[in-house]
Structures are given as C-alpha cells and as structure tokens.
Amino acid sequence: MTTTTLAVLVPLLPFLGAAAGLLLGRRVPGLVRPLAVLPTLTALVLAVLVAVRQGGGTGGGTASLDAATELTPTGSVPIELALHIDGFAALVAVLVGVVASCVQIYSTGYLRDDPRYPSYAALVSLFTSAMLLVVYSGDLMVLLVGWEIMGICSYFLVGHYWETPEARAASLKAFLVTKLGDVPFLIGLFALAVDTGSFRITTILATVTDGGLDHPTPIALLLLAGVAGKSAQFPLHTWLPDAMAGPTPVSALIHAATMVAAGVYFVARLLPVFAASAAALVVLAVMAAVTMAGSALAALAQDDIKRVLAYSTIGQLGYMTGALAVGDRGAAVFHLLSHGAFKALLFLAAGVIIHAAGTNSLAAMSRMKGLRDRIPDAYWTMTVALLALAAIPPFSGFFSKEAVLGAAEHTATGHAESVPTAAGWIVLVAGLLTALLTAAYATRLWLLAFHGRGAEAPDHGKQPVAMTAVLWVLAVPSLAFGLSVGVLPDWFDGHSLTPTLTTSVLGTGLALVGGLVTYGAWRHTTALAARVPMGAVAVSADGDGGLVEAEAIATHAPAYGDVASAPDPADPGRLLLGPLHRHAAVGFHLDAVYAALFVRPVQASARLVRFLDRAVVDTYVRGAGAAPRWLGTAVRRAQTGNVQTYLSALLAGTVVLAVAAVLVATAGA
Numbered sequence: 101m102t103t104t105t106l107a108v109l110v111p112l113l114p115f116l117g118a119a120a121g122l123l124l125g126r127r128v129p130g131l132v133r134p135l136a137v138l139p140t141l142t143a144l145v146l147a148v149l150v151a152v153r154q155g156g157g158t159g160g161g162t163a164s165l166d167a168a169t170e171l172t173p174t175g176s177v178p179i180e181l182a183l184h185i186d187g188f189a190a191l192v193a194v195l196v197g198v199v200a201s202c203v204q205i206y207s208t209g210y211l212r213d214d215p216r217y218p219s220y221a222a223l224v225s226l227f228t229s230a231m232l233l234v235v236y237s238g239d240l241m242v243l244l245v246g247w248e249i250m251g252i253c254s255y256f257l258v259g260h261y262w263e264t265p266e267a268r269a270a271s272l273k274a275f276l277v278t279k280l281g282d283v284p285f286l287i288g289l290f291a292l293a294v295d296t297g298s299f300r301i302t303t304i305l306a307t308v309t310d311g312g313l314d315h316p317t318p319i320a321l322l323l324l325a326g327v328a329g330k331s332a333q334f335p336l337h338t339w340l341p342d343a344m345a346g347p348t349p350v351s352a353l354i355h356a357a358t359m360v361a362a363g364v365y366f367v368a369r370l371l372p373v374f375a376a377s378a379a380a381l382v383v384l385a386v387m388a389a390v391t392m393a394g395s396a397l398a399a400l401a402q403d404d405i406k407r408v409l410a411y412s413t414i415g416q417l418g419y420m421t422g423a424l425a426v427g428d429r430g431a432a433v434f435h436l437l438s439h440g441a442f443k444a445l446l447f448l449a450a451g452v453i454i455h456a457a458g459t460n461s462l463a464a465m466s467r468m469k470g471l472r473d474r475i476p477d478a479y480w481t482m483t484v485a486l487l488a489l490a491a492i493p494p495f496s497g498f499f500s501k502e503a504v505l506g507a508a509e510h511t512a513t514g515h516a517e518s519v520p521t522a523a524g525w526i527v528l529v530a531g532l533l534t535a536l537l538t539a540a541y542a543t544r545l546w547l548l549a550f551h552g553r554g555a556e557a558p559d560h561g562k563q564p565v566a567m568t569a570v571l572w573v574l575a576v577p578s579l580a581f582g583l584s585v586g587v588l589p590d591w592f593d594g595h596s597l598t599p600t601l602t603t604s605v606l607g608t609g610l611a612l613v614g615g616l617v618t619y620g621a622w623r624h625t626t627a628l629a630a631r632v633p634m635g636a637v638a639v640s641a642d643g644d645g646g647l648v649e650a651e652a653i654a655t656h657a658p659a660y661g662d663v664a665s666a667p668d669p670a671d672p673g674r675l676l677l678g679p680l681h682r683h684a685a686v687g688f689h690l691d692a693v694y695a696a697l698f699v700r701p702v703q704a705s706a707r708l709v710r711f712l713d714r715a716v717v718d719t720y721v722r723g724a725g726a727a728p729r730w731l732g733t734a735v736r737r738a739q740t741g742n743v744q745t746y747l748s749a750l751l752a753g754t755v756v757l758a759v760a761a762v763l764v765a766t767a768g769a
Contacts, residue, residue: 104167105185110146110193111232111246113139114200118225125218130516136221136484140228147232151190166302168238177293184238184301187591188433191317192365194660195440200228201359202570203349206448210349210455210645220260224353227253229253231358235365239287240299243366247330250359251278256572257354258346261650266407270345277339277516281329287360291315292373301369308372320380322386323366331363333421334391337414338690341398344406345653348451348615353408353412356444361571364420364436368429375427378520385425385523390532392418394688396537400544400673402685403666404460404656405450408545408630412489415442415534419504422527428507428521430592431500434585438500441577442488449482449571452563453549455645460652461659463544463666466629467554474557479550481571481578486546489579490539490611494602499582502599502607505531511602515691539614544673547622553629567645621672628670662686 106124125132125727154160168182185193204224211217230253233246250274259271293299295314296307313319327333330341340360344351354360358387367374367384374380392415399411416439423432455476457468472479488497508531510516511524585597599760660666665685668674674681683689738749 103150103165103179104183106146107165107185107236108155109198110143110150111229111236112708114142114225114229115230116245118222118229119639119643121218121222121225122724125222129218132218133208136225137201140197140201140204140225143228143232143635144194146202147190147193147197152187154185154187154190164236164302168275168300169340171239171242177297177299177330179241179299181240181242182199182300183236185236187369188429188431189235189366190592191588191669192361192433192439193232196231196235196357196575198226199353199440199444200224200231202444202448202574203353206352206451206567206570207347207349209566210451211347212564214646216260218345220257223253223257224350227257227353227358229689231362234362236300240293240301240304242421244286244289247326247366248282250362251275251282254278254343254354255361257350258343260347261345261646261653262347264650265347266342266653267650270342274339275477276647277751278329281326281336283325284322285326285329288326291322295319302369305372308376311751316373316376317379320377321383323373324380324384326503327363327367327421328387330366331360331417331421332414333363333387335419335690336394336395337391338694340414341402341407341410341687341721344404344410347408348454349648351410352382352444352447354438355410355447360413360417360536361436364417364424364432367421367424368433368436371424371429373426374424375518378518380750381427381523382526384421385526385574387423388418388425389526390413391415392422392530393533393537395435396534396541396685397677397680397684399541400537401665401667401677401681403462403671403685404663405453405462405465405545405549406447407664408462409443409446409450412446412538412541413439416443417540418419418491418534419531422531422653423507425523426507426511426527428503428510428515428595430589430595430597430693431503431507433592434503434588436502438488438577438581440495441574441581442485442495442497445481445485445571445574445578446489448567448574449478449485451649452478452571453482453560454569455563455567455648456557457556458652459656459659460546460647460649461656461666463660463668463671466548466552466626466668466670468552468557469554471552471557471570472550475564476557477568477571481575482549483546484575485578486542489606490542491535491729492539492611493608494582496578497579498608499597499599501535501583501645503585503597504603505535505600505603505607506600509600531603532603532606532610536610536614539611540618540651540676541673543615543618543624544671546673547619553626584654617653618672618676622677625670625672627673689719 117135119134122130124135156167164183164184164186171179171181186623204221207221207224211220214220217460227250230246230249237243237246255271255275258274259267261267290302296304298304329336343354374384395411397420399408399415402408402411420432420435423435452475457465457471459465484495488495491498491501505528508524508528511519512521512528514521517526552708588597589595656663677684
C-alpha cells in the first residue's frame with residue numbers, strides 16, 4: 101500500500117467509525133465501544149507507518165509527501181483535495197492518534213453508565229478525524245473544513261452535560277467566541293488566495309519565497325484573529341476555562357491534541373506568510389506574552405482543578421506562539437508535541453481525582469487526608485506530568501520549553517534574520533516570568549490535591565483499568581520525550597533544539613524558586629485548613645466518573661462558592677497573589693469588559709429594534725389593516741335593508757348637494 105493511500109486512510113477511518121457509531125450505536129449497543137476505539141487505534145498505527153516512511157521529514161533530506169486532485173472547478177482559484185505531509189505533519193498526526201486513542205479507551209470506563217455515550221464516542225471520533233484532516237491537508241479550503249468541524253464538535257462535546265446550566269453556557273460561549281475569530285480568518289484565507297493565486301500550501305509558500313505578498317500585514321493579522329480564537333490566545337481565550345464544564349476526556353482531547361493545537365499548527369504550517377510582516381510578528385509576540393503571564397496568574401487563583409489546567413494550557417500555547425513569533429517553528433511544534441503528552445495526562449489524572457474525591461474543588465481536597473493513597477496511579481503519573489509542566493529537568497517539558505526560550509534569546513541578541521529583536525525580548529522576558537508562575541501553580545495544585553489534612557478521603561475502591569492504564573502510557577512520553585531533542589531537528593527545519601546554558605539556568609532556577617516559595621506559603625497557610633472548614637463534599641462517587649463530574653460541577657457553587665475562587669484563607673495562592681487574587685480568580689474581568697463593550701450594547705440594540713418593530717412598524721401594519729376594517733364596519737351599519745332609510749338618505753344627500761351647488765354658484769357670481 102502506498103504512503104499516499106495510508107495517509108488518506110488516517111483521517112478517513114475515525115470518520116467512518118463516527119458514522120457507524122451514530123448509525124448503529126443505539127441499535128447494537130455492543131458495537132459502540134469497538135467502533136469508538138478500533139478505528140482510532142488503527143488510524144494511529146497508520147499514522148506511525150506514514151511517519152516511518154517519511155523517515156525523518158524534510159530536515160533529514162526526505163522530500164515531503166505531496167499529492168492532489170482537483171476537488172471542484174471554481175472558474176478562478178482552484179480547490180484541491182491535497183495532501184502535504186512533512187516532518188511536522190507526520191509527528192503531529194502521531195500525537196493526535198495517541199491522545200485520541202487514550203481518550204477513547206479512558207472514556208469506556210469514565211462514561212460507562214452514560215446513556216449518551218454512543219453519540220459522545222462518535223463525536224470524539226469525528227473530532228479526531230477533523231484534526232487529522234487539518235494536519236494532513238495541503239489545501240487551505242479543505243483544511244478549513246476540518247477547522248470548522250472541530251468547532252461544531254466542541255459545541256456538542258462541551259455541552260455533553262446539557263442538564264447543567266454551566267455546560268449549556270460554556271458550549272455556546274466556546275462556539276461563538278471561536279466563530280468571532282473565524283470570520284476574519286476566512287477573509288484572510290481569501291485574501292491570501294487572491295495574492296498567491298492558489299489555496300495550495302506548497303504554491304503559497306513558493307510564492308511567498310519567490311516574490312512575496314502584496315498585502316502581508318493585513319493578511320497575517322486577519323489569520324491571527326482566527327488563530328487567537330481557536331488556540332485560545334488573548335483576547336479570545338475566555339472560552340477555554342469555561343469549557344471545563346464538559347467531560348474530562350473531552351478536555352484532554354481539546355487541550356492536548358485537537359482544537360487548541362490547530363491554531364498553532366496552522367501558523368507553523370504557514371510561518372513564511374507571517375514572517376513576511378515584521379509588524380505581524382511583533383503583534384504575535386505581544387499576544388503570546390500577555391497570554392503567558394496573564395493565564396499563569398489566573399491559574400494560581402483557581403479553585404476548580406480543571407480550570408487550573410485550562411489556564412495552564414492557555415499559557416503553554418502562549419509559549420508555542422511565542423516561538424513562532426521569533427521565527428522558530430521547530431521549537432513551537434516540539435513544545436506542542438511535548439505539551440500534548442503531559443497535558444493529556446494531567447486532565448485524565450484530574451478525572452480520576454474528581455471521581456475519587458467526589459469534588460472538583462481544590463479547597464475541599466485540601467481538607468481530605470490520604471487522597472493520594474486512594475489513587476496511587478493518578479498521584480504518581482500526575483506528579484510526573486506536573487514536573488514536566490514546570491519544566492524541571494530531565495522531564496520532557498524542560499527540553500521543549502527551553503527550546504522556546506533559547507529561540508527567543510537567539511532573536512533578542514540579534515542573531516535571527518528578518519525577525520525583530522523586540523519580538524525576541526518580549527517573548528524571552530514573558531517566558532521567564534511564566535516559568536516562575538507555572539512552577540508556582542503546579543506546586544499549589546500538587547500540594548492541595550494530594551497533601552490535604554482533615555477527614556479521611558472517601559474510599560470507593562480501585563478505578564477502572566481503562567482509566568488508570570492510559571495514565572501510565574502517557575507518563576512515558578511525559579518523562580522521556582525530551583530524549584528526542586537530538587533527533588527532532590531532522591524532522592523539522594534542521595535547527596538545533598538543544599537547551600542553551602543561559603536560558604536553562606534562568607528558566608530552571610526561576611521554576612525552582614516558584615515551587616519553593618509556593619511550598620513555603622502552603623506550610624504557612626495549611627494550619628488554617630482545619631480551622632476554616634469548607635462546604636461538605638456533596639457528591640457520592642459511587643457512579644461512573646462522568647456522573648460524578650456532572651454532579652460536582654452542578655454542586656460546586658452551592659458547596660464552595662464561586663467556581664473560580666473558593667473563599668479559602670488556607671489557599672497559598674491567595675497569600676502569594678495578595679490583592680491581585682480576586683482579579684486573577686475571575687480572569688482579570690475580561691468577561692465583564694466584553695459584556696460591557698459588546699454584549700450589553702448588542703442586547704440594547706436588540707431591544708431597540710424589537711421596540712421599533714413592535715411599536716412603530718407593527719403600528720403602521722395594524723393601522724393599514726384597521727382602516728379598511730373600520731370603513732367596512734361603517735358601511736355595514738348603513739346597510740339596514742330598510743327602503744325608507746335608503747330613500748331618506750338619498751333625499752338628504754340630494755339636498756346637501758343642491759345647497760352646495762347654490763353656494764358655489766353664489767360665491768362665483
């Protein structure tokens with residue numbers, strides 16, 4: 101079988117699995133789990149074969165795989181069903197396959213009693229297929245199809261617990277905010293096609309290399325709007341923390357390998373287009389810096405364990421966009437791959453914790469003794485993932501994050517051609533500050549979740565093997581993926597990804613400082629945990645993980661207060677942030693700002709339009725109908741059927757006309 105055929109089957113198999121699951125899931129329940137797991141696993145195997153046949157990507161001298169057939173005649177810019185698989189695409193597809201397979205296997209245990217599991221599993225397969233289409237596509241219009249399918253899948257999956265108002269609001273918010281970015285993104289795609297005469301990625305890159313673009317800055321900025329929405333970058337990042345109202349496996353899939361990774365991958369795919377505009381690179385650097393620092397501060401103030409990880413994802417995506425802003429897509433995709441493994445592990449382990457604790461509140465977990473002994477698999481694997489997140493050597497996050505910081509230092513010191521040094525300094529300073537904050541909130545999460553003091557943690561027996569086994573599978577790349585740092589340049593552009601001494605010392609030193617300071621703050625505040633009880637755990641963990649999580653989301657606010665921040669003086673994050681805590685807990689009030697600037701004016705305009713429609717336009721319409729009706733009523737009253745009445749009216753009318761005629765004649769004389 102040719103490599104092209106294998107590549108076509110990679111996104112096709114999950115799509116067929118989704119279609120079969122939707123058609124047969126209700127009729128033949130025994131097929132639901134095989135149809136969810138087997139097509140995705142097979143797609144993973146084929147993606148690995150494609151990567152092996154590529155043999156190191158373009159950096160190693162292997163030509164990229166390109167194949168195309170015209171999809172439909174357009175009369176102008178053609179749209180082609182095209183493949184473009186280089187080292188970046190080959191490895192990202194393997195990541196998508198690994199994470200999606202783990203999520204599907206995990207979900208068989210996590211949602212084992214969920215009556216909507218068949219549709220859920222089918223949507224996860226469709227989600228996976230759409231991301232694989234984005235990864236392998238060589239035509240931007242076909243890529244856009246996968247881009248938009250992911251958007252609609254996220255709407256349904258985030259709203260899986262539609263009985264809860266949080267899930268309904270979160271799914272709608274995720275859909276609308278990402279669509280807000282997709283409108284300029286679509287305009288940017290059309291403008292790019294007009295400038296280059298093609299939607300084919302290879303043709304666009306060749307055109308940019310040879311003659312450049314006529315309008316590089318507007319095109320790049322329009323495309324960045326879509327990337328900001330899809331990859332949850334400032335200022336369109338506000339949907340991602342709220343999307344935690346969906347099932348935990350969905351969160352793992354979105355954060356690690358699909359939706360939010362799509363924007364970063366798109367910029368990496370078309371980096372020469374963005375590099376053609378120095379202004380666009382500076383804008384991208386500023387966006388990355390604000391996203392990194394702001395999300396890390398917000399993560400330090402969250403009470404919901406999944407919201408901590410959500411803001412963490414936003415910040416790590418900021419590292420990736422920062423690497424792209426300094427022109428190093430190898431470092432960006434390296435961190436994308438590394439982050440995909442340990443972030444999927446973090447979310448899936450968080451699902452085990454929520455199931456075992458019966459709550460998603462870190463404040464409540466800090467009042468539980470022995471939780472780590474109840475769930476040793478989640479404890480040890482999450483510890484590995486948090487060390488990778490904090491970029492502590494030798495875990496994978498250290499190597500990938502240092503690749504980003506090293507690229508920023510390279511640009512800041514003036515060694516990068518055609519990239520503004522300002523972009524390098526912005527990314528470097530923000531990246532180092534975020535390294536400090538990342539270690540702080542990772543340490544806080546670990547301490548509050550696993551080292552609580554108080555009542556004995558509930559014991560609900562061992563978690564399903566389907567849930568715990570995948571944790572150890574993902575722990576392997578979280579621990580050892582950094583060893584590939586010497587091999588990956590051959591898959592990418594050939595640039596070295598080896599950590600540099602300066603940024604390694606600074607980054608690791610700041611991470612250790614962040615962790616130690618947080619530990620000291622926790623030692624200072626932990627005594628308050630026993631004296632300041634929180635709301636009782638309101639959920640029994642006797643059901644499956646999905647049921648427990650849905651109930652935990654619904655009961656969080658009544659039991660512990662606001663989802664973002666429980667009123668917990670024993671929280672070390674509150675001590676570290678001081679007066680900034682209340683602002684960071686609500687995402688620095690961006691939702692309130694957007695409500696004031698956009699939501700309320702639109703609602704006021706809608707009320708005005710409704711008033712004008714009902715009180716003005718409808719008045720004329722009703723008047724136009726009422727006048728003939730009144731005239732008909734008057735005429736009907738005159739039709740009495742009495743001949744004497746008719747003769748009297750005729751005589752009276754004749755007299756009136758005669759008098760009028762005399763008066764007119766007299767006036768004329």
